[in-house]
Amino acid sequence: MNTTPRFAITGHPNKGKSSIVATLAEDESVAISDLPGTTGEARVYPMCMDGETLYELVDTPGFQRAREVLEWLKVRVSTAVDRHAAVADFVVLHRSDPRFHVECELLQPIIEGAGILYVVDGARPYGSEYECEMQILQWTGQPRMALINLIGGDEHVQSWQRALDQYFSVVRVFDAQRADFNKRIELLDAFATLRESWSDSIQRAIEVLKTNRVQRLNQAASEIADLLLSVMCMQETAPLPDDEADSQLQALLAERLQDRIRDREKQSYDLLQQICGHSGLSRSIDEMPLLQEDLFSEQSFVLFGLSNTQLALTGAASGAIAGGGVDMLVGGASFFLGAGIGALLGGVGVLIGARQIAGVEIMGMPMGGYQLEVGPVANPNFPWVVLGRAILFFRLVSERNHARRESLIVTAETTASLSESLGHRQRARLHNIFKSIRKRHNINHEDLDQLITQLAVLCK
Secondary structure (H helix, E strand, C coil), rough: CCCCEEEEEEEECCCCCCHHHHHHHHCCCCCCCCCCCCCCCCCCEEEEEEEEEEEEEEECCCCCCHHHHHHHHHHHCCHHHHHHHHHHHHHHHHHHHHHHHHHHHHHHHHHHCCEEEEECCCCCCCCCCHHHHHHHHHHCCCCEEEEEEEECCCCHHHHHHHHHHCCCCEEEEEEECCCHHHHHHHHHHHHHHCHHHHHHHHHHHHHHHHHHHHHHHHHHHHHHHHHHHHHHCEEEEEEECCCCCCCHHHHHHHHHHHHHHHHHHHHHHHHHHCCCCCCCCCCCCCCCCCCCCCCCCHHHHHHHHCCCHHHHCCCCCCCCCCCCCCCCCCCCCCCCCCCCCCCCCCCCEEEECCCCCCCCEEECECCCCEEEEEECCCCCHHHHHHHHHHHHHHHHHHHCCCHHHHHHCCCHHCCHHHHHHHCCHHHHHHHHHHHHHHHCCCCCCHHHHHHHHHHHHHHH
């Protein structure tokens, strides 16, 4: 006998049943549409973590002939004792009848023991036509819970609440597309009250989900730390025929460096999506105008970097140019972003003579002559920009419900939280780590652990 809690998501067509399933199963494969009748067959969606099935959700078609079903049942039932058997008989006798196909599909898992999650739309008025559906579900004798889904608003929530209280032991208001992790956990807690035998399994599911959330935060923090380390240490080099700077070569190497950093950031975002179970979420300039704003643009530095005051207080403004040697500005390049930002690349075009490091090989060739070196990026705001963008992206994706299929939209208002949420001590600790990375082009285990710990807190 299957002891895994199973819940049949039922209701009128087009009330957000599939959205509930996608959200609670964290499954982006659930078909969701504004068109009624998208779900034609009952389908089971297990909620699995690390190979363990925590609970199962059955996405069912919406009622179509509830009044006729109820009339058939009433003729054959004399007492409440007979109601469950009558519903089971209806399913058996009408399984091949196309008129009642959807009713049989939605009732079958309930007859087999699934709990009932009845979904209505709080933006639509209550009507007596829903009572036939609720009576049929009541007659199954299975544990029942009603969800008032906030598809288009909450104008009629109170009237729905009064009506549903007469048929369901638990009634909750739930926004399937915008409920965050805590709201989903609260709903699972309510599931546990429907049947005593489910309580331990549901509480186990809640603990597993909470543990998994912590693991995701740590995985995301590790990836963002690796992103910061890699982009802060990137360089582009090329040999020079003599000790004269080549402006065209400088521009080419600088462009290559930018492209490599952009590609690394994109790879990081892809992995963050996988961590959150949103591998299918597409990204484009139209969908995420701020995150897709070029990493090296002035707007990115304004939106995601620290302010001049914060930089000064943190101490990041002093000694920001790294690498030593001769600083060469690349004329016309997009790195130098105007007042308040300063030169993006420090130590651009450092000339290293063979006499200075004789016997050292770079890229497999003895360094006869001179080497042109571009990077690493030494602007004090650069790691903060990369960090701010990555944290914002993770927060948006991690709290994004699997029921939401519209484009991911980032507004200017959503970008202010990171720098404002960082206290002076947090900024100072991160600054010291960034400074150490610039100096060593690496990071020790102690600093890496500290960085990951701090980033895990920021990801919440």
